[in-house]
Amino acid sequence: MRDWAVLSDVTLDLPVRPVLPALIAALDAAGAGVLVAPPGTGKTTLAPLAVADRVTGRVVIAQPRRVAARAAARRMAELLGERVGERVGYAVRGERRVGPTTRVEVVTTGLLVRRLHHDPELPGTGAVLLDEVHERQLDADLALAFTVEARATLRPDLWLLAMSATPDTDRFAALLGGSTPAPVVRADSALHPVRRIWAPPARPIAPPGAGPVDRALLDHVAATVRRALREHDGDVLVFLPGAGEIAAVTGRLADLRDTVALLPLHGRQRGTEQDAALRPADRRRVVLATALAETSLTVPGVRVVVDAGLSRVPRIDLARGLGALVTVPVSRAAATQRAGRAGREAPGYVYRCWSAATHERLPARAEPEVATADLTGFALELAAWGRPDGVGLALPDVPPAPAMTVARDTLQTLGAVDTDGRITPRGRAIAAAGAHPRLARALLDGAGRVGADRAAEVVALLAEESAAGPGDDLVAGWRRLRTGVDAGATARWRTEVRRLRAALPAGSPPAGRPGGSRAEGSRADRGGGPETGGRVGSGGLSDDLAAGLLVGLAYPERLARVRRPGGSAYLMTGGTAAELAAGSGLAGSDWLAVAVADRKPGAPSARIRRASPVDEATAREAAGPLLRTSREVGWSDGDVVAREVTRLGAIELFQRRLDRPDRAEVAAALLTGLRQEGLGLLTWTPAARALRERLAFLRHHLGSPWPDVGDEALFEAAPTWLGPELAAGRRRADLARVDVTSALRRLLPWAQAARLDELAPERIEVPSGSRVRLDYTDPAAPVLAVKLQETFGWSAAPRVGGGRAPVLLHLLSPAGRPVAVTADLESFWRTGYPQVRAELRGRYPRHPWPEDPGTATPTRHAAPRRR
The missing domain is CATH 3.40.50.300 (P-loop containing nucleotide triphosphate hydrolases)
Known part of the structure; x- marks a missing residue:
């Protein structure tokens, strides 16, 4: 091992160095551990070198960020007096600098996850160091969980070290150690005041x-x-x-x-x-x-x-x-x-x-990040590992159930997982592309349509959308990258294009399949050179439409159609309203494929940040599974509407009238109209209103089985009392022609129908012989308005409802004006009538005002005038 010595060649004294022997001893004893060291102590540079002195095989140190991975490798190489790629190297997406003598390799956490999927035994690797685990990025959580399980089941000899800049490490010690927490080694702070x-x-x-x-x-x-x-x-x-x-x-x-x-x-x-x-x-x-x-x-x-x-x-x-x-x-x-x-x-x-x-x-x-981010890629990684729900893995936090449900639904739509959440062969191809599952889907499915080169270029732009520069026109940004206006952005983009191009299956056509005729968009001919956004590939699609197709394949729910011709307000297929910024060059496009949009909390619509114009045919092709044709019968704009509608998600493309809609659906639509607009759609004649009031009176005093005729109850019972009319109706006007009186009587059981006039008579005969209509507007107390002279001889007010409810008498003057309201007629004759008589007998001398109304003859006539 001395020929491979690493740390011994470094003389730099950093605060972490004194604890390195204790760290190595802990790893020797437990095989796993946690190193806590604040920024500046040297944990990222010296700990990997110390571990490399003691293990057989390569030391892999995982960093959450590419820039940190490259910087750490360069720093360690400088300490050894070497160039990167000798004893210390690095690998990030699209770039790797290692050699046959490399002992320490710094990688991104995402790249480590890819290697674990490829071969969880990590052959040739003696130790894995996970740096900055406290940052809690998604790939870092996955790298930790997968490495812990790989070590437990396949590589018990693998050293595993989690390194953190914060002292909150109990969670990581428990995750790495299993039944017994892994040892924690701490380094003193190197910070000056x-x-x-x-x-x-x-x-x-x-x-x-x-x-x-x-x-x-x-x-x-x-x-x-x-x-x-x-x-x-x-x-x-x-x-x-x-x-x-x-x-x-x-x-x-x-x-x-x-x-x-x-x-x-x-x-x-x-x-x-x-x-x-x-x-x-x-x-x-x-x-x-x-x-x-x-x-x-x-x-x-x-x-x-x-x-x-x-x-x-x-x-x-x-x-x-x-x-x-x-x-x-x-x-x-x-x-x-x-x-x-x-x-x-x-x-x-x-x-x-x-x-x-x-x-x-x-x-x-x-x-x-697991608590706030899109978990689609995270869920695919779990499925590819064989743990779709993550249960049993050493994840620092359980992923939120709602976000995981949405992620699994998305993956199932992409064909990446089955109904049980297990990864499919297509899902493995998507995962192997090394991009977000939506973008990988667009790459794989779009390459044959627009060509592998253009597919890789657009997907690389979507993956690094900021590389396109300012503005919301995706194709304009694509054009800028092609021409190399921004050398730095173009270099990064081309590196990613090459990586994605290599991820496509062998034999993918560089350009689109020939002969694929397609209508050009209204903006397809902008520019004329081969590097412009209007370039047309051999697949027959302009760059506008090619970009739009790829965006639509990735985000079919974001295809959007303008609400009003020439406007800037759009409706997405997912049902979300969206708007372009003021002055956008995309305004007026009939259709857009929206790559980036966001919506502030409480805002009525989303703001479109990046999009490409498309035509309807391309939108249909990209979002094919969202295309639906359905027969619809419902209540809309105040009447029954029966039509056949073709929609792309929430966007209505075409409709035609149905001449013979299903009768049951029409009846349901009429019922919906009644609920939405109220029972006023029916024609309530005086007789219908009076019958409803009488029924309400009986329900109030006698209860069931007398029917409830309140609005809600009538809505609920409408199939019963309006059934034939609803079945025969076709439009709003048919409701106005319903005989409501006859319809309401359908609510009455036979026995109650026979007693209706007995218990709630429409009219009552008064002592004068007149038959006066009862007013049941107030179901608690029906009112009888009658001239006082016609009630002479009554000792008590009549009762209805089987004697349960006294009638409230509105006693009227000869001119028809109320002079008294009472339900206690005996008391009125005794105490109220004398005052009324005194006040009115002089005003109405032709009408009788007897001192004893109980024995007087009732009359509805006045005495004839004297000649």
Whole structure:
């Protein structure tokens, strides 16, 4: 082993070095362990070298990020005085630098997952080191779970070490150790003192979200950088949420370029550009970085950190299938790690662009990606491993059930898993492509239609959509990459194109199949050169339509049709409303294949961020399983509508009238109309209203089996009392012609129908001989309005409902105006009548006003006038 010695060739003394013997002893004893070491202690560089001194086989160290993997390999190679690819190498997506003497290989966690799928025994590997496990990325969780199971079942001799920059390690120790927690080795902090400087903006800033960061905050960050440069020496490291904000702040500092090197550092850069930010320069530097500089990477010379306090994380809208990168406040744990970058080499300073009070309200730590991200790829990895639900695996957290359900449904739609969640042969082909399952599906299914080259180019663009540059026109971005306007973006894109092209089955045609005639889109002829978005391949599809087809294959639920000709509002096949930004060059396209869209919480529609115009034929081809033709009979716009409709998802393509709709469906539609618009659709004659009121009175006083005739009860019983009319009806007008009186009588059992007039008489005969109609508007107390003179001789008010309900008498003057309301006629004759008589006898002298109404003759006539 001494010929392969690694660490012994390194003289650098870092804080982690003293604990390395204890670490090796723990791994010797248990085969697994956890190393806790803050940023700057040297765990990423010295621990792999120490392990390589003791194991047979290669040491694989997995990093969550490509830039960190390359940087760690370069740092270890420098410590050994070698070039990368000798004893230390690396492998990231699309790039590998190793050789026959390589003992330590740094890989991304995603690449480690791929290797475990290919051969879970990891032949030739003596140890696996999982770095930055606390970051909780999806691939990192999978790499941990798969390696733990592979070690337990196939490779008990494999050393497994999890490394973390945070002290919260009990969970990982339990996962690695099984029944007995794995040993935990801790290294002291290497940090020098870092002074905190609270530097909040002068005015409130709009909260972050799915949209752009408030410009006022970017102005404030740039001003804070200038302040830091004035107040302190050393290089400045600025933390911003994304590449767009880095470019914006860099532009605000452009006037400093003569004296300061402005160096961006983010995952979209080429390796050479990232290297420039990680090497000392001949002048003072301002390094503007995303969260990837929180851990793993050492940015030398930094004495000051300016932290914008934001981070960008993935979020998924499960209901609409829209994923987005959302800007959120940084966690306290991440803020501590960011501040620590200023104290790795000497005492430093951190300017936090928020207040101390705001800091106390920040979350303690960031949510793990499994809790917030799209889990489609995660679920496919589990299925490929043979554990579709993840049960029994050493996953740090159980994936959320709703997100996993959506992910499995998506995979089943793609044909990647069966109904039990087990991976299919097609699923293995999708997984082998090394892209998101949706994009892999588009690559595999689209290559034969548009050609392998164009399929790989578009899918590479969708995988790295930011490479397309500004604007929402996907094909315009594709054109820019082809012409190489942005050399860095083009280089990254072409590397991914080559990888995806190689992932296609042998024999895939470089161009589309000949003879595939297709109507060109209205924008298909834009541009004329072979490198323009209007280029037409041998498959007959312009680049617009080829890109749209591939986007549609990946995201069939995002194919969208304009709501109004020439407008910017669209409806997606998934049912989500979407809009283009003001001034978009895509406005007016009849159809769009939407690659990227997001929707703010509470917003009425999604915002289209990247799309390609297509035609209806291409949309139908891409989303074939969503194409449905159905016969529909229902209530719409106030009447029965019977039609045959062809839809692409939620988008109605075509309809025609049905001349002979199913009678039962028409009846159901009429019933729906009654529910939606109310019983007023029926013609309620006075007789119908009176019958309903009488029935309500009997229900109130006698209960069942007298029917309930309230609105809800009538809706529920409509098939009974309106059955024949509904069966015979065809449209709204037929409801207006229903004989409601006869229909209501169907609710009455025979025995009750025979007693209706007895218990709730329509009219009552009064002493004068008149038959006066009862008013049952109030079911508790029916009203009889009758002239007072016609009631002479009544000693008590009549009762109805089998004697249960007294009639409320409205006693009227000769002019028909109420003079008294009573249900106690005996009391009225005794106490109320004398006062009424005194007041009215002079006003109505031709009408009788006897002193004793109980013995007087009732009459409905007045005395004749005297001549």
